[in-house]
Amino acid sequence: MKTLLPLACAATLSTGAAQAADVVSHGSTEAVMASQETFTGAVIYEPLLPANELNGHNTGMVTFPPGARTAWHSHPRGQTLIVTSGHGWIQERDGDRIEIRTGDTVWCPPNVEHWHGATDSSLMSHIALTYFEGDTNVTWGELVSDDEYALTK
Ligand code: MN
Numbered sequence: 411m412k413t414l415l416p417l418a419c420a421a422t423l424s425t426g427a428a429q430a431a432d433v434v435s436h437g438s439t440e441a442v443m444a445s446q447e448t449f450t451g452a453v454i455y456e457p458l459l460p461a462n463e464l465n466g467h468n469t470g471m472v473t474f475p476p477g478a479r480t481a482w483h484s485h486p487r488g489q490t491l492i493v494t495s496g497h498g499w500i501q502e503r504d505g506d507r508i509e510i511r512t513g514d515t516v517w518c519p520p521n522v523e524h525w526h527g528a529t530d531s532s533l534m535s536h537i538a539l540t541y542f543e544g545d546t547n548v549t550w551g552e553l554v555s556d557d558e559y560a561l562t563k
Contacts (some may be wrong), residue, residue, distance in 0.1 A: 417459070434459055444472070446455040449549045451478025453528075458537070466539040474498060474533075474534050477525025479559060482551035484520075487541035489548075491516040491526065498534030525554045 444453035452475055459469040466487070471494070482503070491500070497511040503523045510526070512514055518524055518537075528534040540547040 448481045453478050467539045469539050474528035476528050477530050479526045479551045479554050482523050483506045484523045484549050486543035488520045489518040490539040492537040495535040496533040
C-alpha cells in the first residue's frame with residue numbers, strides 16, 4: 411500500500427521533484443479502445459495523467475457511445491467521476507439506476523460493485539480519478555448483460 415509522503419520529501423521524488431505545475435497538453439497522450447473484456451461498446455479511454463506518489467490516483471477521460479458501459483467492477487479506494495459531456499447512468503448492485511449529466515460529480519465508494527456508461531440514446535464522457543491501493547485501482551467482474559442494461563430503463 412502506498413503511503414503519502416510529507417510535502418518536504420516531495421523534492422526527492424521523481425514525479426514531485428519539479429515543484430511546479432506539470433501541464434499535459436490535450437491530445438499528447440494516446441487514446442485507446444477499451445478492452446471488450448471489461449467494457450461493452452466502442453469505449454475510448456484517453457489517459458490524462460498517471461498517478462504519482464502524492465495524489466495516489468490516475469486521471470483519464472472515458473467516452474461511451476450510446477449503449478456502451480463498463481463491466482461490473484469496484485475500486486479498492488473509490489473513484490471520482492466528473493461528467494464532461496452528454497448524460498449517462500450509474501448503478502450499484504441491487505441499486506436503482508441514477509442518471510448523471512454534464513457537470514455532475516460522482517463519488518463511487520470503495521469496494522461497492524457498480525457500472526457506469528452512456529444511456530441508450532446519448533453519449534457520455536467523464537473524467538475518472540481512480541485511487542490506487544498498491545498497484546490496483548479496479549477489480550473487474552462480468553460484463554453488464556443486455557438484459558441487465560435494459561432493466562435500467
Ligand atoms: Mn467505477
